[in-house]
Amino acid sequence: PKENLLWKEGQGLKLALITLNTGRLTIPAGCAAGGRRMLEIAHEWANERVQWGAPIGKHEAVAAKIAWMASHTFAMEAIVWLTSGLSDRGDVDLRLEAAMAKLFNTETAWQCADHLVQIRGGRGYETAESLRGRGEKGYPVERILRDMRINRIFEGTSEIQHLFIAREAVDPHMKRGYKILQPETPAKEKLAAAAKAGAHYAAWYPSRYVGWSRFPKFGDFGTLSGHMGFIERTARHLSRSIFHSMMRYQAKLERKQMVLFRIVDIGTDLFAMAASISYATMLARKGQKNAVDLADVFCREARMRIEANFSNLFTDHDDAAYRLVLKLLKGEYDWFKGMLVQPVVPTAEQVEEAMAKLA
Numbered sequence: 001p002k003e004n005l006l007w008k009e010g011q012g013l014k015l016a017l018i019t020l021n022t023g024r025l026t027i028p029a030g031c032a033a034g035g036r037r038m039l040e041i042a043h044e045w046a047n048e049r050v051q052w053g054a055p056i057g058k059h060e061a062v063a064a065k066i067a068w069m070a071s072h073t074f075a076m077e078a079i080v081w082l083t084s085g086l087s088d089r090g091d092v093d094l095r096l097e098a099a100m101a102k103l104f105n106t107e108t109a110w111q112c113a114d115h116l117v118q119i120r121g122g123r124g125y126e127t128a129e130s131l132r133g134r135g136e137k138g139y140p141v142e143r144i145l146r147d148m149r150i151n152r153i154f155e156g157t158s159e160i161q162h163l164f165i166a167r168e169a170v171d172p173h174m175k176r177g178y179k180i181l182q183p184e185t186p187a188k189e190k191l192a193a194a195a196k197a198g199a200h201y202a203a204w205y206p207s208r209y210v211g212w213s214r215f216p217k218f219g220d221f222g223t224l225s226g227h228m229g230f231i232e233r234t235a236r237h238l239s240r241s242i243f244h245s246m247m248r249y250q251a252k253l254e255r256k257q258m259v260l261f262r263i264v265d266i267g268t269d270l271f272a273m274a275a276s277i278s279y280a281t282m283l284a285r286k287g288q289k290n291a292v293d294l295a296d297v298f299c300r301e302a303r304m305r306i307e308a309n310f311s312n313l314f315t316d317h318d319d320a321a322y323r324l325v326l327k328l329l330k331g332e333y334d335w336f337k338g339m340l341v342q343p344v345v346p347t348a349e350q351v352e353e354a355m356a357k358l359a
């Protein structure tokens, strides 16, 4: 009915997409703010709680978690400023950046919450009310964990963000190769399309190998310039890998979700690295010099993930796992369901006997 119409007729999809962009920028901002609060709690507790003769923050396993939280919260914040700035400009199509912000910040804030629960130990599992009831400070860590979890689901699940970003990355290649990859395209048309694509890729492909990352053009970024060079080199490596994935899987690539997800994760980490380096450089210029260390630690972590994703890009584990699930969905593993141990239900006489013994 007319009275239920939002905006104008025919503008529904546009309105939905605009609304999604807003959510995809505000949720990441909430995650970054949550990251700061989580870091604050971790900081207080890591100094206060003493185990094995030292504050727990001095044990390397706990320190590593706090370093992860601090450096990744910095990256979340950098992404928020970058995407908000782009949004304020008003003339930028930032659907891709907003999707990466949503994906990165919600996954990162969840991981921060998980680290925080671990750092708080048994108290991390307790509600704030229960803690206060025992006379302790009511850190709401259990609540934070629950609230951070939904961010990976609403406004587009992480899986859907991956697919959306992947489509943007692969689409330009797909458009060029579409006719060649379709079996029903007549041979003559295929040949013409191949010649056109061939001419494009003859120039494009070598350009993915040649770059300037080893030259001192990133000098403005000081000690972070090495990471900037890595981003430039790796962006070219990534575009070669997208091309290789297309050659390998052709039209089936859109169903190779795990390959696509790794490609997206690499791209998103590169985006977060660039945002962090730029944010740290700006803060350092304004006098906050140790911001550079946060960006450096973040970039080191991100580079390890990126390298792992490249080395597993075409792992045959994906097919093995997929085949296993097809069998599981067919019911071939029904023997593996249900209770591990059959409970023994005592008879009324046995209960009476036990109670009599206790009395």
Ligand SMILES: Cc1cc2nc3c(=O)[nH]c(=O)nc-3n(C[C@H](O)[C@H](O)[C@H](O)COP(=O)(O)OP(=O)(O)OC[C@H]3O[C@@H](n4cnc5c(N)ncnc54)[C@H](O)[C@@H]3O)c2cc1C
Residues within 6 Å of the ligand: 150, 153, 154, 155, 156, 157, 158, 159, 160, 163
């Ligand atoms: C607290 C809360 C508040 C909400 N608020 C709103 C709101 O204000 N407005 C609104 O419109 N909605 C709202 N929602 C709904 C929310 O947006 C959806 O729950 C969310 O988009 C996921 O959709 P779904 O639950 O139907 O999951 P499904 O689409 O059924 O997905 C189930 C799982 O399958 C995965 N999946 C689905 N399709 C694919 C695919 N093609 N490839 C790979 N994986 C896939 C998903 O990622 C997910 O892991 C809210 C939900 C909650 C819990």
